[in-house]
Amino acid sequence: MDEILQHLVNAMVLGATYALLGIGLTIIFGIMRVVNFAHGELYTLGAYAAYGLVALLEVDFFTSILIAATIGLLVGAIIEYVFLRKKDLNNIDEVMLIMIGIMIVMQNLELLVWGGVAKIVPSPFSQGAIDFGVVSLSPTRLFVFLTAVVLLVLFYVGIERTRFGLAIRATFQDQDAARIVGVNVSRIYTLTFALGSAMAAVAGALLAPIFVATPMMGDLASLKAFAIVILGGLGNLGGAALGGFLLAFIEEFGAGYISSAYRDAFGFIVIILVMLFRPQGLFSAKERVG
Template sequence: MDQILQHFINAMVLGSTYALLGIGLTIIFGIMRVVNFAHGELYTLGAYTAYGMVTLINLDFFSSILVAALIGMLIGALIEYVFLRRKDLKNIDEVMLIMIGIMIIMQNMELMIWGGVAKIIPTPFSQDPISMGDISISPTRVFVFCIAAVLLVIFYLGIERTRFGLAIRATFQDQDAARIVGVNVKRIYTVTFALGSAMAAVAGALLAPMFVATPLMGDLASLKAFAIVILGGLGSLGGAALGGFLLAFIEEFGASYISSAYRDAFGFLVIIVVMLFRPQGLFAAKERVG
């Protein structure tokens, strides 16, 4: 029983960051219909930003996460304004090529700046785990879960309880109707891409101290983000959050009770099954963006 509870705790920590990653991708796709292939590189950007702030500028780890979020938001806004603002987003092929190009450019810039050697992000937390009987968890993981959970709650309240969140939801449901009632859809696009990018960057800054930062870490992050979105249902913000936790549980328990060598494969096997029997996703939204 203690072993199961230990895996449950590990999955909850990982799932909270997966949820941030999935929601960031979902909100961009749901509102703009843009398949953001650069999402994983924004995740990598957040990890390297945190590393650079802590090791090169001697900024404290907590502030480095905030800086990662701000830089992710800025880069996301620039991508939308410079590369997408004047494009016809309905031209899916052109937009996909643009996003793939941005992904390649960002990945090579990260490799050029930081090199191919993995970087370890130092944290102020003790290396000694917090033990409760046979269950233990590192202070870093406790911090990561708490920050990710708080951000998910703030995002939910921002979308559901604020006037700007209402404008985002209106655009999400029907862009033409939103324009008629005075919503500045172009501004919503910019803010949406900035928010989605910031969430990816924060996920990278939070997860990197638990593992390592590498220039290619965004490849797997992108695959997992798309898997989360597909699992939760395209266009469903709640589904993306639940999909993130579900993917983490599948990986954690699959690696523990079947084989750790196939940890990343278990989630994708489940995705294939879901696509075969419920292609709209497990938690698909009833309404989709038109």
């Protein structure tokens, strides 16, 4: 039982950051119908931003997370404004090629700037574990979990309780009707893409002290983000959050009780099963945003 509780705690920590990653991707698809293949590179951008700020510029780690989020926000806004604003988003092939091109460029820029050697982001917390009864958790992982949960709550409140969130939900439900009542749909597109990109960058910055930063880390992050979106249902924000936690639980218990060598494979096996038997996602709903 102690071992099960420990796996549950580990899965909760990882699931919270997975939820951020999945929501960032699904909000872009839900509003714009754009499959953001560069999502993993924005996650990598956040990790490298944290490394550069903390390890090289000696910026406070907590401040580096805010700066990484801001960088992700700005890069996302630039991507939407420069590469997508004047494109027909219904032309799936063209948009897909654009996003794949951006992914390749970003990945190679990261390799050019940072090199191929993995970078370790210094953690401000002690390496010792904090005991909570029969389970233990490092201070770094506890901080990551609490921060991710706070961000998820703030995101939910923002979508459900603000004018910006109302505009997002209106745009999702009917773009033409949203325009009639005065919603600037183009601006919503830019803000949505920027917000989704910022959430990916925050996830990368949060996990940077736990894992290492490499130019190729975005490949696996993208795959997991798409897996989360598939689990939750395309465009379903609540489903993306639940899908993030579910994927983390599958990986954690699969690695703990079967084999850690196949940790990443377990989640994708479940994805294949979901695609076969419930292609709309496990948590699909009629209203997918909000």
